[in-house]
Amino acid sequence: MSISVGIDKIGFYTPGLYLDMAELATARGEDPNKYLIGIGQSQQAVIPPTQDVVTMAANAASQILTPEVKDDVAMVLFGTESGIDNSKATAVYLAHLLDLSSHTRAVELKQACYGATAGLQLAADYVRVHPAAKVLVIGADIARYGLRTAGEVTQGGGAVAMLVAANPQILALEPVSSYHTADVMDFWRPVYRTEALVDGKYSTNVYLDFFKTVWTDYQQQTQRTIADFDAFAFHLPFTKMGRKGLRQILPEAAADQQATLKAAFEASQEDNRHVGNLYTGSLYLSFLSLLRHGQLTAGNRIGFFSYGSGAEGEFFSGLLQPDFRQGFDDAALTQLLAQRQRVSVAEYEAIYRRQLSNDGRDVRLAVGDDDAPYYLAGRQNQQRQYRHR
Structure with a gap:
């Protein structure tokens, strides 16, 4: 078992x-x-x-x-x-x-x-x-x-x-995830620099393309659709980035679910909006913000999109547990x-x-x-x- x-x-x-x-x-x-x-x-x-x-x-x-x-x-x-x-x-x-x-x-x-x-x-x-x-x-x-x-x-x-x-x-993490890697120069920091180099518009486009790629692959692996999800958490270098990602898949949902997913996103971006970019921590601050501000219940399935420039993307999911607020x-x-x-x-x-x-x-x-x-x-x-x- x-x-x-x-x-x-x-x-x-x-x-x-x-x-x-x-x-x-x-x-x-x-x-x-x-x-x-x-x-x-x-x-x-x-x-x-x-x-x-x-x-x-x-x-x-x-x-x-x-x-x-x-x-x-x-x-x-x-x-x-x-x-x-x-x-x-x-x-x-x-x-x-x-x-x-x-x-x-x-x-x-x-x-x-x-x-x-x-x-x-x-x-x-x-x-x-x-x-x-x-x-x-x-x-x-x-x-x-x-x-x-x-x-x-x-x-x-x-x-x-x-x-x-x-x-x-x-x-509880579900076992299936989808990931995608490509050698992309959208953001990097050579060892001789203390500040990053970034092509902002290009990086946004790569982020969105990677999301579509791993979301599609996840659906093919699991046979799940957007109807199986109660919320999504995105990597948020700035909150507008995740909003753009969500908008790509919202048309796949029925009207009432679109409203639910939009409300969940607003909850998930609240704390990031007041902290800024955490790089590796951004997705997980978004998740924590969703836990803190969202209308969630045990058993909800949450989708996660992780993105790292250069580039690596992954989509995975998890099920919310009964005692989640105690964590x-x-x-x-x-x-x-x-x-x-x-x-x-x-x-x-x-x-x-x-x-x-x-x-x-x-x-x-x-x-x-x-x-x-x-x-x-x-x-x-x-x-x-x-x-x-």
């Missing part, structure tokens, strides 16, 4: 600063509606120097890991394209910060925004073979395109942490977002320029304004100095 495997718990962290997108539009000489409606973003997370992908992942994971759960974690799979070392995995730093067992396998995964989905699927396969084990899957990134660039409006950052287990509280702390997440402080455009630009340099020199960061449990204190002897309160 096959066991049910999927997402048991989910946590999210983003730093306590944000930029108002209408203010950014005004500062850049643009109509605010170009950002608020045309892109679909209201706020953007601002990442201070004291936070990187390791600390954000630790802050997200600490929300879902009790001492008892830690004992069962057999593996950490860390999806990111904002790695801090070309050799040592972010997962190793994270496992140490979280005080996980030295018998834990820890690996970093990279394929643009797709990395966390690769981690989720590998974790599920592992748990199906080792049902007593749990796997911690991370999607954490800092989206950087540069000040006054075309991609500036789609920056942001944060981390999503998921615990994959047998008999999960939140979502995340809704009140804490609401408080996290509500208590952030708004920064001016000038303050945002100054913070952007203060990111840890790539020259290897010793740095001591001003940590007094960062009240997160895990933070970056600086660099000494070319080693990042992580701290825990």
Whole structure:
């Protein structure tokens, strides 16, 4: 008899600063509606120097890991394209910060925004073979395109942490998925750059083409149609992107179901709209937003579209479980977002320029304004100095 495997718990962290997108539009000489409606973003997370992908992942994971759960974690799979070392995995730093067992396998995964989905699927396969084990899957990134660039409006950052287990509280993954890979230069970041290179319009077209491809293949494999779905969660580098994806398949649904799917999408984009681009974590923040704001019930089938530029796409599905609301702390997440402080455009630009340099020199960061449990204190002897309160 096959066991049910999927997402048991989910946590999210983003730093306590944000930029108002209408203010950014005004500062850049643009109509605010170009950002608020045309892109679909209201706020953007601002990442201070004291936070990187390791600390954000630790802050997200600490929300879902009790001492008892830690004992069962057999593996950490860390999806990111904002790695801090070309050799040592972010997962190793994270496992140490979280005080996980030295018998834990820890690996970093990279394929643009797709990395966390690769981690989720590998974790599920592992748990199906080792049902007593749990796997911690991370999607954490800092989206950087540069000040006054075309991609500036789609920056942001944060981390999503998921615990994959047998008999999960939140979502049971279904076994069939469809994936597609092609060598595409829509977005990339060479090792000598700190900001990404992107062909925005081309990347959007590739995203939409990949979605159609994997959706069609999934239907052929499963004989399911859009009528079998109650909601879809999309990778959302900006919320308008997922809206375009949904519009491609809405004509396949009856009128009443179209209304249901549209409402579910609005719920799924709510938190992303106020955080911005998380790269690997964007799909899973969208899923968490759907859980928090959507009208869902146990047994609902949710479709997921994951996309990573370069390019990799995957469509998969899962069934919502009866106790799904017990798998995340809704009140804490609401408080996290509500208590952030708004920064001016000038303050945002100054913070952007203060990111840890790539020259290897010793740095001591001003940590007094960062009240997160895990933070970056600086660099000494070319080693990042992580701290825990």
